Amino acid sequence: MRAALDLYSERGFDGTTTAEIAARAGVTERTYFRHFADKREVLFDGSHLLEEVLVGAIEDAPENAAPLGVVDAGVATMAAVLEDRREFAGRRAVVVDATPHLQERELLKLASLRDAAAGALRRRGVAEPAASMVAEAGVAAFRVGFEAWIATGQDRPVADHVREASAALREQAAR
């Protein structure tokens, strides 16, 4: 993973071959593909951990709490996990933003996060389309907040940015 991020940063995603990543990591190309399904996946390894945090937060929330509040709290918790990895997250974000192929994979991971959150809400009794829309809103706040955190040089906690994004949506919905 480190070898890949370094190479993608140095030469760009398209300018890097899987053989080069494998060589820098000291393994063969076949071994690379045994660990990661494709050339992109190497940058998305920890994403299922975030999903567990979000789903867990939704499941553990008080029974009759408002769905949007539950999800907003969950995504803020999830964001806080990234606070410790700010350097890796920042370098990774630069590469992803520069590469459409990586953006696609990132969006698929966010969609998986959103589906998991919507499922957890439905299990709490939230009906459709409310469950899907609340999940979308939460993941959107996470994404927008994360981007602002990266863009502003990470001087404020990422969870603050995320909460600011969800507050902005609530305000607009009330107009």
Add this chain to the structure above:
Amino acid sequence: MRAALDLYSERGFDGTTTAEIAARAGVTERTYFRHFADKREVLFDGSHLLEEVLVGAIEDAPENAAPLGVVDAGVATMAAVLEDRREFAGRRAVVVDATPHLQERELLKLASLRDAAAGALRRRGVAEPAASMVAEAGVAAFRVGFEAWIATGQDRPVADHVREASAALREQAAR
């Protein structure tokens, strides 16, 4: 485009080669790649048209209309464009839902739609992060409404489903 959709429906996306698509359309493989950047793009050709509809609707809205209302109206208009193509849209949705590679591309197109809407809102003076969040909410309503339309056999207008999704989010935001 017809050749590709037919083949993807018959044999699946992975079971179809670009050479086969080209052959069925009566051109060479090289010609296929001059029209479409890759194997996926052939199913996403009209998407920039939807973007124009949405951005146009946002630009033409009354000056001090509420941003979320403007975007909701815009995505409902955009959805209505698909009403005429319900058969193509339905067949296409089946293939996309079955194929992660195509889902990724679909998500990228939705992200492009979202960025275009956020940009149009900023030009109207909406600040961040409100502009991004309102754009996310609108595109989410479009996606959720479209899926419900496909899932229910298209017996009600797609724009109805989209409006129902945005109404559900407003309701949740008020709790």
Add this chain to the structure above:
DNA sequence: GTCTATAGTCCGATAGAC
């Protein structure tokens, strides 16, 4: 670890429309 199919790029040639 070996072998192979296929997606996708780069080079260039040709030909009709206006």
Add this chain to the structure above:
DNA sequence: GTCTATCGGACTATAGAC
């Protein structure tokens, strides 16, 4: 004369089969 469409061959890297 320029624009745009088709086509061909050779090539490389990704990714899957075994």
